[in-house]
């Protein structure tokens with residue numbers, strides 16, 4: 001599978017968002033990862049649909065919207081209207097049957113569907129919804145903030161998932177060139193990465209190092 005890199009905009013300088021998006025776009029980013037936090041599901045508040053709407057005007061790259069919010073159903077339509085290409089919900093925030101309903105709606109609107117799970121959430125929790133999703137976003141930190149340390153115990157979860165799932169597997173949290181190889185070899189094909197990419201002086205080099213990490 002082709003390895004794709006999703007720079008996480010939360011680590012960007014928000015005073016010049018357009019420049020930051022162009023910086024990763026020209027450096028080879030495959031999509032933009034957007035962390036939406038509500039201060040309830042996670043202890044932080046970040047981006048709403050209005051920001052996504054303006055990001056949509058700046059780039060043609062797919063917008064990969066990661067909803068870390070307690071009531072995702074309330075806001076899905078707003079994020080779709082804002083121009084999201086992928087909408088990922090957390091299994092900790094929605095039942096399988098409610099998720100199915102939303103996934104089918106998104107499918108009709110030609111928006112890709114993702115499900116995410118926290119490091120402590122067992123793989124079994126997402127089993128029933130795997131048939132409904134294009135993407136599984138495996139959290140490798142406890143969601144809430146950029147710049148946290150990667151939790152290596154999620155690697156067996158990625159391997160297990162890849163043994164039964166042919167869609168996209170994205171890993172999010174603490175991803176850098178030191179862990180990327182292990183993630184790709186375990187079966188991940190998308191790496192979401194914030195501080196490693198936006199903190200790099202050579203962003204192109206950082207993205208290339210992540211993309212090629214599985215080759216060694």
Ligand code: DX5
Pocket residue numbers: 008010011033035066141142143144145146147148172173174175192193194195196
């Ligand atoms: C964590 C977010 C991540 C985060 C990644 O709650 O979902 O997307 O911004 O940032 P780094 O790569 O710095 O951990």
Ligand code: ZN
Pocket residue numbers: 008033034035066172192
């Ligand atoms: Zn994220």
